[in-house]
Amino acid sequence: MSEKAICSVTVIGGPDKGRAFLIAVDDVCVVGRGSDSDTQIRDPKISRIHCEIREQQGALELVDRGGSGGTFVDGIRLDGSVTLTQGSVLHLGDTILRIDSADSLDAPTVAPSQDGGANPDIAGDANAKQAGQPFGSSPLKAGMDPSTPRLEDMVGETLNAYLLERVVAVGRNSVVFKARDTEHDRVVAVKILKPQLTSTDVQRDRFIRAMQAMKGVKHPNIVRLRRAGKSGPLCWTALDWVEGISAKELIDSVGISGMLGWKEVWRVAVDIGRALQEANERDIVHRNVSPSNILRRSENQAFLLTDLVLARALESTDLMQLTRPGEVLGELGYMAPERVFDSTCVDPRSDQYGLGATLYALLTGQPPYQALDVAQLLESMRAGQVKSPTAFQMGLDERFCDVVMRMIEQAPEDRFKNPTQLLGTLERVGNLSGLEFKRSN
Numbered sequence: 001m002s003e004k005a006i007c008s009v010t011v012i013g014g015p016d017k018g019r020a021f022l023i024a025v026d027d028v029c030v031v032g033r034g035s036d037s038d039t040q041i042r043d044p045k046i047s048r049i050h051c052e053i054r055e056q057q058g059a060l061e062l063v064d065r066g067g068s069g070g071t072f073v074d075g076i077r078l079d080g081s082v083t084l085t086q087g088s089v090l091h092l093g094d095t096i097l098r099i100d101s102a103d104s105l106d107a108p109t110v111a112p113s114q115d116g117g118a119n120p121d122i123a124g125d126a127n128a129k130q131a132g133q134p135f136g137s138s139p140l141k142a143g144m145d146p147s148t149p150r151l152e153d154m155v156g157e158t159l160n161a162y163l164l165e166r167v168v169a170v171g172r173n174s175v176v177f178k179a180r181d182t183e184h185d186r187v188v189a190v191k192i193l194k195p196q197l198t199s200t201d202v203q204r205d206r207f208i209r210a211m212q213a214m215k216g217v218k219h220p221n222i223v224r225l226r227r228a229g230k231s232g233p234l235c236w237t238a239l240d241w242v243e244g245i246s247a248k249e250l251i252d253s254v255g256i257s258g259m260l261g262w263k264e265v266w267r268v269a270v271d272i273g274r275a276l277q278e279a280n281e282r283d284i285v286h287r288n289v290s291p292s293n294i295l296r297r298s299e300n301q302a303f304l305l306t307d308l309v310l311a312r313a314l315e316s317t318d319l320m321q322l323t324r325p326g327e328v329l330g331e332l333g334y335m336a337p338e339r340v341f342d343s344t345c346v347d348p349r350s351d352q353y354g355l356g357a358t359l360y361a362l363l364t365g366q367p368p369y370q371a372l373d374v375a376q377l378l379e380s381m382r383a384g385q386v387k388s389p390t391a392f393q394m395g396l397d398e399r400f401c402d403v404v405m406r407m408i409e410q411a412p413e414d415r416f417k418n419p420t421q422l423l424g425t426l427e428r429v430g431n432l433s434g435l436e437f438k439r440s441n
Helices: 201-212 245-252 262-281 315-322 335-340 349-363 374-383 399-405 419-432
Strands: 004-012 020-024 028-031 051-056 058-063 081-084 089-092 096-101 162-170 174-181 186-193 225-232 232-238 243-248 294-297 303-305
Touching: 020 051, 051 186, 096 162, 096 303, 162 186, 201 232, 232 243, 245 294, 245 349, 262 303, 262 349, 262 399, 262 419, 335 349, 335 374, 349 399, 349 419, 399 419
Parallel strands: none
Antiparallel strands: 004 020, 004 096, 028 051, 051 058, 058 081, 089 096, 162 174, 174 186, 186 232, 225 232, 243 294, 294 303
16 A cells, blocks of 8 residues: 555454554555455455445545445445545444544554454434544544543443443444443443533433433333433443344345234334333323334344433434434434424324334335435425335235324324324234234233
8 A cells, every 4th residue: 555544444343343444545445254355354244345435535435335234324324325534433244343544543453353243233322423523633623622532442441330341333422332230240231422412511401301201110112221320521321231133123124034024013013102102101202213212122022112211312412413404314214294393393193103104114114204314304295195015015904004104194183192092003903913912021
């Protein structure tokens, strides 16, 4: 490599954690596990040639090469190509990569680690896009405190009573770790909010109030909050660890391994409907019911809702990011129309829309309205009616599809009045098809 390196691609999670690859001017880095790639990453879940990173005239571009399972950039699935920035995080298979400045490395390649892989969706991060910094910029130039640690580098440290073992998700608003509760000797998921989200007293107070609302919430379909707090500039939560996969992963499999059966989707509706009923009884609105926040536990196949009230804690920040021109939001397709127009205009029917849009995507492989920004979403909503899931696959129960279509009506008053009414209708649909409504969780 004759040209001076301008950036590096660092493996921060997966079998090759610790390795790094330099990229120079006009360079192309082919990412994959095969001998023809430039990385030869030892991850059986990625393709021999998975994707490639190109440098052209100071810009860094990620290009899809048809990698198995896809490539995710800051939580958003890559479709074609996208421009990368310093701090961008890539997920492929069990491998997590981060774009760094070249001068942050001590050597061209760091010896690979033997740490295990990371599942980017276990703990269901709510949002996806992180605003990156130009290459070579320092924390001071970005307006950040240089003493604030990079959250991804906190592996091995103890936060309160939690030993952070490995990174499992990196999102726009937070980093999630698999951690060990040293007081109770159990595995937990620790979510640390990025410092800029709680940099003011108003934001910190909102976080504290939101977490207080979760005290005492114990429900078989809600991921339990064990503890939350502040440590220096960091606000964090510790939740039960759920061994399983997210609804996002199930949606990604639609069209690859075949459509998800409607009876399984009905079970998602029932389980998360019960979680929303519990939230409604406590006057809690989730505000971000989406595939990333719905988990299926491997042990008993039950579905759980996570990050309850966290969206409320981040409301002011989310509003700012939502209205940023050209902002790409991974969960935009699951946001209720009233939430788009006015973030304060939400009630339990907004959560119902998010669940309905998730059910729709589980049946069809895509949300009711697909968009990369707010303007495109509004245009899509004005374009006309959404097709029934029956148009995408045969053999669906029309009664259940009618329930889903009612849940995603644009006007809140056209949806079910509350979760109790929704559950009653789901029970009737299930009874007509011989499905057992009650579950032992």
